[in-house]
Structure formats: C-alpha cells, structure tokens
Amino acid sequence: MTDVMALARERTQLFRDVIDGNIPKRVPIFVSFSIEFAIQYAGKNLMEAQWDTGQLEEIFDQICRDFYSDLLPVNAFRFPSFYRLLGARNFVMSSNGFLQHPEVEGLLQEEYDDFIASPYNCIIEKILPRIYTELDTDASTKALALAKAFKAFHDEMGTAIMIYGRLNQKYGYGDVNFFAGFTEAPFDFISDQLRGFKGISTDIRRVPDKVEAAVEAATPLMIKAGMQPFPSKYNATFIPLHMAPFMRTKDFERFYWPTFKKLVEALAEAGHPSNLFVEHDWMRYLDYLYELPENTIMRFEYGDPKLVKEKLGKKHIIAGFYPVSLLKTGTKQQCIDKAKELLDILAPGGRYYFDFDKVPITLDSVNVENARAVLEYVAANANY
Amino acid sequence: MLDMQVLTQAVGDLDEPKVLGMLKEFVAANPGSEEAAAVVNACQQGMAIVGDLFDAKEYFVGDLIFAGELLNAAIDILKPVIGGESTAKVGKIVLGTVEGDLHDIGKNIFKSMSEAAGFEVIDLGIDVPAGTFVEKVKEIKPEIVGMSGVLTLALDSMKKTVDALKEAGLRDGVKVIIGGNPVTEEACRAIGADAFTTNAAEGVKICQGWVK
Numbered sequence: 219m220t221d222v223m224a225l226a227r228e229r230t231q232l233f234r235d236v237i238d239g240n241i242p243k244r245v246p247i248f249v250s251f252s253i254e255f256a257i258q259y260a261g262k263n264l265m266e267a268q269w270d271t272g273q274l275e276e277i278f279d280q281i282c283r284d285f286y287s288d289l290l291p292v293n294a295f296r297f298p299s300f301y302r303l304l305g306a307r308n309f310v311m312s313s314n315g316f317l318q319h320p321e322v323e324g325l326l327q328e329e330y331d332d333f334i335a336s337p338y339n340c341i342i343e344k345i346l347p348r349i350y351t352e353l354d355t356d357a358s359t360k361a362l363a364l365a366k367a368f369k370a371f372h373d374e375m376g377t378a379i380m381i382y383g384r385l386n387q388k389y390g391y392g393d394v395n396f397f398a399g400f401t402e403a404p405f406d407f408i409s410d411q412l413r414g415f416k417g418i419s420t421d422i423r424r425v426p427d428k429v430e431a432a433v434e435a436a437t438p439l440m441i442k443a444g445m446q447p448f449p450s451k452y453n454a455t456f457i458p459l460h461m462a463p464f465m466r467t468k469d470f471e472r473f474y475w476p477t478f479k480k481l482v483e484a485l486a487e488a489g490h491p492s493n494l495f496v497e498h499d500w501m502r503y504l505d506y507l508y509e510l511p512e513n514t515i516m517r518f519e520y521g522d523p524k525l526v527k528e529k530l531g532k533k534h535i536i537a538g539f540y541p542v543s544l545l546k547t548g549t550k551q552q553c554i555d556k557a558k559e560l561l562d563i564l565a566p567g568g569r570y571y572f573d574f575d576k577v578p579i580t581l582d583s584v585n586v587e588n589a590r591a592v593l594e595y596v597a598a599n600a601n602y
Numbered sequence: 603m604l605d606m607q608v609l610t611q612a613v614g615d616l617d618e619p620k621v622l623g624m625l626k627e628f629v630a631a632n633p634g635s636e637e638a639a640a641v642v643n644a645c646q647q648g649m650a651i652v653g654d655l656f657d658a659k660e661y662f663v664g665d666l667i668f669a670g671e672l673l674n675a676a677i678d679i680l681k682p683v684i685g686g687e688s689t690a691k692v693g694k695i696v697l698g699t700v701e702g703d704l705h706d707i708g709k710n711i712f713k714s715m716s717e718a719a720g721f722e723v724i725d726l727g728i729d730v731p732a733g734t735f736v737e738k739v740k741e742i743k744p745e746i747v748g749m750s751g752v753l754t755l756a757l758d759s760m761k762k763t764v765d766a767l768k769e770a771g772l773r774d775g776v777k778v779i780i781g782g783n784p785v786t787e788e789a790c791r792a793i794g795a796d797a798f799t800t801n802a803a804e805g806v807k808i809c810q811g812w813v814k
Contacts (some may be wrong), residue, residue, distance in 0.1 A: 312729050314702040316755065320728070321706065415707050419664035420671045423618060464663040547788065583754040 222390035229288040229392030236535055236571055237394070237452055237491075237513060245561060245600035246288045246571040247593060248396070248537070251578055253294035254316055256281045258581035264315030268298050271374055275381045282389045284586075286593035288571075290382055290391045295400075297374040303367040305351030308411060316579075324349045325412040327421060330428040333412070337435045345412060396493040396515060399455030401444030401485075404436040404477040406460040418461070422469055429473055437477045441484045449489025454515055456493045457482070463498035475506055486511035493517070496538070504529045519575045523563045527570075536564055537573040545574075545584035545592065553588040554595045561600050572596045603637075604628045606644040613648020614655070616665060618672050621645075625679045638683040645676050649718040653803030666802060667707070670714030691722040693813035694744035698726030698735060700751050700759035708782050709750035712802040719806050721746075721813075732759070732766035739772050746809050749795070751782045757789050764794040777812045781805050 228243075235242035251259075253274070257267045260277040267273045278292040285291055296317055301309045308322045324345040325333055333340040347354035352363040385391070402410065408429070409418040421429050444455040462474050482492045493515040500507065501521040507514075508530055517538040518526060526536060544556055557572075564570045578584045604624055612620040628641060652669045655661040661669075677684075695716055699709050706728050713723050724742055726734055739747060747767070749760045760780050767773040778795040781802065790798035796812075799805040 310704060312702050312704050313731070314755070316702060316753065318704040318753075320704045415664075416667050416671070416710070419667040422664070423616065423668055461664070466660070466662055466665065469664070543786075547786075579753060580755045582758070 222387070225390035226386075226392060229390065230394060231392075232288055233392050233394040233571070234452060236568060239513075239569065241568040241602050243602060245565050245596060245602075246392070247286060247573075247596055248289040248291075248571050249285065249287050249573050249593065250291050250293055251281050251285065252580075253292070255578050255581055255583075256292055256294075259284075259586070265298075265311070268311075268315065268317070271297060271377045274378065275384065278381060278385060279388075282385050285590060286597045288392050289394065289396070290386055290389075292385075293382070293397055294378060295375065295397075297370075297378075299374055300367045300370040303363065303370055304353065305363075306349065307351065308349050319410070321414040321416065322349055322411065323414050323417055327413075327417065327425065330421075330425060330432055334428065334431045334435045337432075337439055341439075349411065394452045396454045397456045398450075398453035399444050399446040399485075399490060401440050401455060401457055401481065403457060403459055403461075403474065403481060404433045404440050405462075405474040406458075407436055407440055408432055409461050415461075415464075422465075422473055426472075433473060433477050437480055440477075440481050444481065444485050444490065444492070445488060446490050451489070451491060451513070454491045454493035455485055456495070458495040459497050459500075462503060463500060467502055470503065475503075479506075479509065482510050482514060486514075491515065495519075501525065508533065510534065517573055523560060527564055527566075531564070531567060531569055535569050535571070537571045538575050539564070540572070540574045540592070542574050542576050542578050542584060545578070545588045546582075548585075548588060550588055550591050553592050557592045557595055561596065565600060565602070568602075572600065604641060606640065609641065609644045610648045610651065613645050613669075613672065613676070614651030616652065616661075616668055616672060618675070621648075621672060621676055622679060625676055629679055629683050633683055635684065638680060642677075642680060642684065645673060646718050646720065649673060649715060653715065653806070656803055657801070663707070663711070666711045666715070670711060670718075673714060673718050690720075692720040693746060693809070694722045694724065694742055695746045695748050695809065696724045696726065696735065696738045696742055696744045697748040698730035698750070699728040700749050700756050700763060701729055701731045702759050703751040703753050703756045704728045705752035705782075706750070708752065708802065709748075712748065712750065712781055712805055715802050715806045716748075716809060719810060721806075721809065732763040735763050736766050736770045736772065739767065739776060740770070744776060745813050747776050747778045748805070748809075749778070749780045751780075751784065754784045756782060757784055757793065760785075760789075760795065761793045768794075777809075779805055779808060 232242040232246035236246060254264060256277050257264050260280050262277055267277060281292050296309060298311050298317055308319060309317055310320055311317050329344060353360045413421060446453060446455060462470050485492055491513055496516050496518045499520040512533050513535060515535045523539045539560055544553055609624055656666055697713055699706050713725055717723050724738060726738060749763060764778060779797045780790060780795045781799050785798040797808045
C-alpha cells in the first residue's frame with residue numbers, strides 16, 4: 219500500500235470514529251474554501267476560471283497543497299454556465315465575478331393555493347419560468363433551453379467530479395462525503411426560491427395558514443431531493459439552514475421546525491444522515507436541535523460552543539465556531555490560541571471535527587498565513 | 603379622533619389589521635393636514651418601538667422587514683390626507699449596495715426605517731459602482747451617503763467609493779455610514795467612513811444625530 223493510500227485510510231478512520239461514537243486518534247479537520255477564494259489564491263481571473271472549468275484542477279490543487287484538511291477542502295457545484303443558459307434570476311454573477319443569490323419571487327402571494335394543491339405542477343408551470351427567464355417561452359424553445367442547461371450542468375459537474383477524484387487520490391483525503399446529497403428545510407425553500415426574505419416575512423403575518431400549508435406541501439419534495447444514491451452512515455446530505463435565526467421563536471415553532479424535523483427524520487430513517495450548516499446564531503433553538511436523530515452533523519457559525527457541547531455533544535456531531543474574521547484581524551498566536559480554546563471545549567468525548575465558522579469566500583477575508591498556521595496546529599496537536 | 607398612543611402601540615406590536623383599520627377610519631373622517639402629520643408622527647414613534655424590541659431580541663430581522671411593509675401600507679392609506687410635500691424631510695440619504703455585492707435586504711430595512719424617521723432616501727440599488735455614487739451625490743447634494751454590503755469583498759468597494767468621493771471633492775460635504783455583516787470599527791477606519799453599524803435602527807439614530 220502506498221503512503222497516500224495509508225494516509226487516506228487513516229483519515230477515513232478519523233471520521234468513521236467520530237461517526238461511530240469512538241474517540242478518534244486525533245480531532246479530524248474538514249475545512250473548505252470557496253471557488254472564488256481558490257481562484258484568487260491561484261492568481262487567476264475570477265470570471266475566466268468559473269467559465270473555463272478545466273482550469274480548476276490546477277487552482278484547487280494549490281489549496282490542497284497549502285492548507286491542511288483531512289477531507290477535500292474544495293467543493294464547487296454552482297457554475298455560471300448553466301445558470302446563464304437558464305437566464306437564472308436566483309443565481310447571478312455580480313460585476314466582479316461573484317455568483318450570488320439575489321432576492322427572488324418565484325411564486326406570487328396569490329398563488330399559494332396552486333402550490334399547496336400541487337407543488338410539483340406549480341413549480342414546473344409557474345415558478346421555473348419566473349426564476350429562469352429562458353424557460354418563460356413556448357414549449358419547444360423551453361425544452362431546448364432546458365436541454366442545453368442540463369448538458370452544461372452535466373459537463374461541468376463531470377469535470378468537477380473528475381477533478382475531485384484525482385485530488386482525493388493525490389492528497390490521500392478521507393473517504394467520507396458530507397455533501398453526498400443536498401436539500402433545504404421546507405421553510406427555507408419557500409423563503410429562498412419562492413417568496414424571498416421580504417415576501418415570507420410579510421406572508422407569515424398576512425397569510426399564515428397558507429404559509430403553513432405550503433411548507434407542509436413542500437416537505438415530500440425536500441425529502442426526495444435529499445435522498446442520496448446509496449444509504450451510508452458515513453455520508454451525509456448537506457442542508458444549509460437559513461431563516462430560523464431571523465424569526466421570532468414562536469414563528470419558528472409554527473412555520474420552521476415541524477417540517478424541518480420531519481425532513482431530517484425521514485432522511486435518517488432512509489439511512490441518510492444530515493449535515494447541517496447552522497448559519498448565524500441558533501442558541502435559542504438548541505433544545506430543538508437536540509431532538510434531531512442521533513449523529514446529525516451540525517456545523518455552527520455563531521453562538522456559545524460550551525453550551526452547544528453540553529446540550530448536543532453527546533448525541534450529535536459538532537463542528538464550526540472558529541471565527542474566520544479572527545484569521546484576518548488576529549496575530550498568529552491569537553489565532554492559534556483560539557483554536558486551542560475551541561479544542562479544549564469541543565474535543566473532549568469525541569463527536570467533533572475542526573472547521574471554520576464559515577467558508578472564506580475571498581482571499582483578502584483571511585490572512586493566509588494565519589489560516590495555514592491554525593490548520594497545521596490542529597493537525598499536529600489535537601491528539602486524543 | 604384617533605388615539606395616538608393606541609396607534610403607536612399597534613405599530614409597535616406590528617398589528618397590521620388594527621393599524622390599517624384605525625388609519626382607514628381616520629382618513630374617512632376627512633382630517634386636516636395638521637392632524638394627518640400627527641398621525642404620521644405616531645406611526646414613526648411606533649417604528650421606534652419596533653427598533654427597541656429588535657435591540658431587546660424580541661423582534662428579529664424578519665419583523666423589521668415586515669415593519670417596513672406595514673409602514674408603506676400605512677403611508678399609502680394616509681397619502682390623500684398628508685398632501686404632496688407637506689411633511690418636511692429631515693435630510694437626504696444617497697443609499698446603495700456597493701459594487702460587486704447583490705444583497706439588498708439590509709439596505710432595504712435601513713431604507714424603510716430611515717424613511718420612517720423622516721429622511722428622503724435616494725436608493726441606487728445593488729452592485730452600484732463608485733462613479734454612480736459620485737454622480738448622485740453631485741446631483742442630489744445629500745447630507746448622508748449610506749453604503750451597504752454583505753460579502754467581505756464589499757469592504758473594498760466601500761473604500762473605493764469613499765476614495766472616489768474624495769477625488770471628486772465631495773467627501774467633506776457628506777457624512778458616510780456603512781452597514782452590513784462585514785463592517786467593523788477597523789474596517790470603518792480603513793474605509794474612511796464616519797460611522798458603521800450592523801443594526802439598521804442604530805444606523806438611523808446615527809443619521810438623526812448628524813442632521814440635528
């Protein structure tokens with residue numbers, strides 16, 4: 219067995235131990251960097267490299283080479299080509315080459331009843347043409363536009379997956395996949411794609427019963443979307459959480475939580491653990507998160523790591539909390555001290571892997587030296 | 603006659619049916635513009651309650667957004683009795699999400715809250731180049747320039763915008779406030795802004811302080 223294969227095995231074992239509830243040899247590390255960060259780090263042109271995805275291997279390779287992680291530290295899956303072919307309004311590149319999600323209204327408030335009666339038909343007939351302007355046309359032109367976009371999607375994803383495979387082999391990354399599926403909490407789906415932040419915030423007051431019914435109606439689709447090709451306790455479906463911290467607790471209890479819980483439970487029953495990005499501050503909701511199926515992966519952005527460890531640490535798998543902002547503003551020693559502090563709180567008893575609180579999206583959002591130093595510190599010192 | 607305190611409280615409670623019901627009744631009685639101004643003032647005070655409840659973590663961002671919508675609906679009802687330019691503006695703000703950033707939720711919250719506080723807001727939209735800010739400041743001559751952004755890259759664009767205002771000789775004539783997730787005191791200093799905030803209600807208070 220080559221050294222790289224042995225390394226991959228060892229790294230796989232670190233994560234399997236975390237998932238199996240065993241104490242691993244060392245705290246595993248899984249950080250990721252955005253495609254934009256990687257392109258800037260490699261000194262390439264942001265727009266060119268996102269369109270000409272063949273360039274990405276060399277670009278991602280530099281991240282793998284320079285930043286320690288036990289799993290592949292890059293994972294791009296939104297490429298401008300297919301969004302452009304669809305005339306997407308929900309993912310748009312800004313003037314300086316950053317693909318972003320502007321507010322969209324895929325569903326009008328007066329159309330809730332259509333969505334509730336048949337979410338799938340409503341998505342096909344009303345919502346897609348509104349979000350994707352190239353689909354707002356006659357049937358045959360629409361079919362062609364969709365075919366082109368899917369061709370581009372499969373080409374881009376094919377290229378990306380081949381690159382990821384080669385980098386996994388070259389660098390001996392562990393063989394667990396926390397992005398093996400992708401879905402959204404039903405309320406987030408309704409908010410992000412159908413009604414917008416503004417729309418949903420008014421709807422829960424003006425038409426609360428309809429919102430509740432729509433979220434229910436979306437749930438089977440969200441469950442289906444989150445199913446992975448094969449069940450495995452070592453792979454997870456990624457669910458980035460969005461709206462809950464921006465709602466009152468009583469609104470969360472009514473509109474957000476019941477169907478989100480149903481989603482995570484249904485995925486777990488089918489053998490697919492969930493990997494939650496717990497965006498913003500969820501400290502109000504820790505007792506709810508506790509109720510989710512055992513071994514749900516939760517990467518936190520803000521909040522109190524002590525409280526999270528105490529309330530969730532024996533049942534779930536915790537990550538995150540390391541402030542990317544400190545990597546920009548702190549000295550190297552301060553950055554390492556912060557890592558120590560978090561390890562002391564979160565590592566005892568296992569069920570923890572090291573990650574930043576968010577993905578650094580631009581090169582200048584961190585001091586690269588600090589980022590490297592922290593990752594190397596954890597890799598060398600976080601032994602059990 | 604409408605009970606101003608009840609109205610203020612209803613706005614603070616974000617009790618839309620009650621607020622709109624009271625205002626419709628008020629407008630139906632054909633009030634004079636002085637009374638109408640008092641009602642607008644009562645609504646504005648209700649928005650101040652909303653800001654306080656946000657600080658107290660009883661309201662969250664979604665509630666602020668709804669508060670803006672509620673206020674728009676209220677003003678729509680009151681328009682016929684307020685009269686065209688009868689309400690004096692306390693100042694002008696040229697506002698935009700800076701170049702490279704497409705996020706506008708925070709900007710829009712700040713916009714509706716500052717309009718509620720009596721400012722005239724000229725909203726330049728999203729992904730606004732420095733040059734557009736400069737042109738508008740020349741044209742409008744506002745007291746305040748507000749720049750918003752969510753991504754860390756927005757900080758660079760904010761700096762570029764301030765530099766462009768300096769180059770055009772406009773910087774000294776305006777106060778500059780920056781808002782959004784990535785802004786910090788350090789960033790504020792580096793950018794050369796006069797104030798920063800991650801809290802729209804606080805931002806409005808800062809602006810009020812400037813035009814007193």
